[in-house]
Amino acid sequence: MLSRSRALPAAVLMAALLGLSGCGDDTDEPTTTASDSAGATDSPTASTSPSETAAPSSARTDFCAQIPKPAIRTALYGAAIYDEAWAPGKDADVRGGVHAEGAEFGCAWTAKDGTTVTAWLFAAPVSADEGATLVKKAGAGCEHKKMRAPGADAAVTVQCISDDDTVTRTQALYGDAWLSCSLQTPGILTRLDRAADWCDAVREAALV
Template sequence: MPGPLRWMLLAAVVTALPVAAGVVLLDEDPPATSSEAPPYRSTALADYDTSAVALSRAPFCDRLPEEALTEALDGRPGPTTAYANGESAEMAPGLEDVAHEYGCRIEGRRGTEARAWLFAPPVTRSRATELVDEATRPSCSRATTAPAYGAPSLALICPARDRRWASFRGLFGDAWLACSLAAPADLDDNELLDRAGRWCVAVAEAASVSD
């Protein structure tokens, strides 16, 4: 029979085994987890169902992703000029008035510029139809094949010296939303409308009702 000393040695070995195993397990690195957000990917207006979008008639410009601005302006965006309902704002170059909307204007390089504005008061469907008619200009062409941006909606391409504007505007429920993008005049219609459409999707997402 084993002597007392041999029993003590055996017990020590048996006790040490699970302790050593526990130390090995504790020393193992935990599985790697990524906390990085997925890279920004814009959405083409043709792939965005604006009929299912509900907007909040409230400030939204501070929720616009910088990546969306960089893509729209084809480069790093400059400072943002934002205004709120009831504030004095430059509604057009050289025209300053009290705004009844929430909006912002961001300039980029080579004359690029992005704008967006959301009416503060509710808009009826009949009034939206009038707004579509009022926005049409003889110097602008309607992009009749462009995807809808609300209902009713309007898509325009307008010349402006050495650049052109593409704009989308429309009714989302009772909220009238408009957005536009200026780019060099040598940008063809399809690319201009695509970039403007992606910018306008980002605007609609920023102005959407938060859960």
């Protein structure tokens, strides 16, 4: 059961297109989770902004509740001590301050050691052209990795490493749904299958 709700500021979403300047920084968690999802989320630029009149037709906006608890524990290597969820267009008080008028549905869980798993879905439909633009702009300053994303029309995985932790994130377009998942771990994550398994669970929960 997710314990909190929040939305992300549009300015943060737009800034993500310019790179993940805070990826892996200690301030990224909720404690660090909050800005892992905020800093890691890509949104189309103004010239390619998707329609805000409808939600994606190929994904469940309530997908967070469908992610199996065993998948969360497996990805975290243990129990979550903190969780949160957010939705677009709503103000919410969360660790780190108040966020307003977000543009995504999402959720995150954090373990005692700071490991965090996050999942989010852009609230508006995304076209193939917009998806291609997001793929090109994702993860500036981070290392691109090859990781599975079955059924995706477009996908990208990046890994951002700091002195303290690693954020491994996959973003992919499925139909008109831009779906993202990330695993933040202390130190350097070398087993990409751990992140891939988490993304599999997110994908299976989100896609109709």
